[in-house]
Amino acid sequence: SQAKVGFIGLGNMGGPMATNLLKKGHSVVAYDVSPEAMERLEDEGASIAMSPAEVASKVDSIITMLPNSQHVRSCYTGEKGVFESVQPGTLIVDSSTIDPSVSKEMAGSALKKGAVFMDAPVSGGINAAKAGTLTFMVGGDEKEFMAAKELLSAMGKNIIYCGGVGNGQAVKICNNMLLAISMIGTAETMNLGMRLGLEAKLMASIINAATGRCWSSELYNPVPGVLENVPSSNNYEGGFGTALMAKDLGLAQDAATKSLTPTPLGSLAHQIYRVMCNSGLAEKDFSSIFQFLQEQNSK
Template structure:
């Protein structure tokens, strides 16, 4: 079994490392959040005191960080991964970040003598816990094949996407479609209700008809229909509006760089921004339904501290170094 270094133990990284430990790997991890580090240690991870401590002697290093600036700081900063890992170590970044940052990481890693792949994931917290994530892996074929061996205990699908940064490209495009589908499900659900359709009956129809989508089946934004819906828990987050807004903005930036119009995507981004501006940014992104049903201004209890999809990840990630 392998020695694995891991940086970033938030709501995704923590359960992902637990699956690696269950597969028999020795995982040593680091996070700036003591609570995140303790939670991962409870699942068998060996806590590290720094990035350098986490990557020392590792066969492979994984990172799971919120944004491009965090990934750049962790890899390129003083005492970071490229400073501390042994040359030739396989590096796997599973963060969802912008294309420019992904390219900088590939180039810097290659220049320093490391193997590097961008390997973002889809499947959310539930997929991280169950070990059923989809990994989209960009990089040279040999490095992708090597990374896939370590990824297997965390995944249901491992899909090589091609050259460097294509994993990030796939994730950005996938999430753009996801949030457009979510907005459509919200509008359809509210309209169906106001036309007198029973909520379960309408979902039963849409889920086996042309209105079907992963968002409808998993994140349906109406309480009492889909067990996994955050609407059942007053939109306690599984994937926050802030994270959704970040991901849509990644797609918009990539679209501008490639002269690609995203009229629908830009509109959905504006909807997510409205949620954030209304103080709903830490709630689940499926709260977008509140913009349709008119309940956005309704009084709601604060999002539970125990399940912040972004707060834990952001707090547990090293701030970019100057």
């Protein structure tokens, strides 16, 4: 059955995700603080609302794709927010990457309104968002998972149940902590080898057939020219921004602190990505750690 879906947050990820819902025949009521973002969706056949509350009053399910925890909290609980007018029985799925404790807080507020809230952050980036092949990591009540899966399958290929609400976020921030650590490790390793006189492509091919191999070395190598279709070969444009990675590493550190868990390399990775943000690389892809380290080489 083709539901009436509200979509809030039409940015790099949310825009193409909402487009895929339209392509699959859903009717979409869209909202973003940016009028330009709303116009793009309107051109593709969505109807437009003037606030999250207006979206909530018109739909059976709601998806949000916002930058961070503060945006999510204000979109749901703020003035003209979703919870002002959400209808009982509404399925709410938040796909933003945020603090798992904020997901739990939103789920509690939704329950008071008779609605269901699930967290479902994504992996795959903008290309997968456009292609409709995202991976969704879903947290929430297991009885509601099938309904969420049906909705999300218009935008993704792997929809995975992770347990109670907040668990989707927990998996996501753990994965991104490891990704940051492995990207920094790959960048400093490549930089050292190149300074020892090795050619970058040869070095990468040996690592990728040896025990140092990882996603960052094999499929997203941070050294320009090693791979063709990655941000490092395009002046670190596009991809997954350094500022968003710094945010995710901050979420991992908050979670580590609250759960009294030692994460020494996650902590260092957080600091490195924060410094990169202040060095002009905030909007560049997170593989620009290689450029950052190269700038520290003594001549």
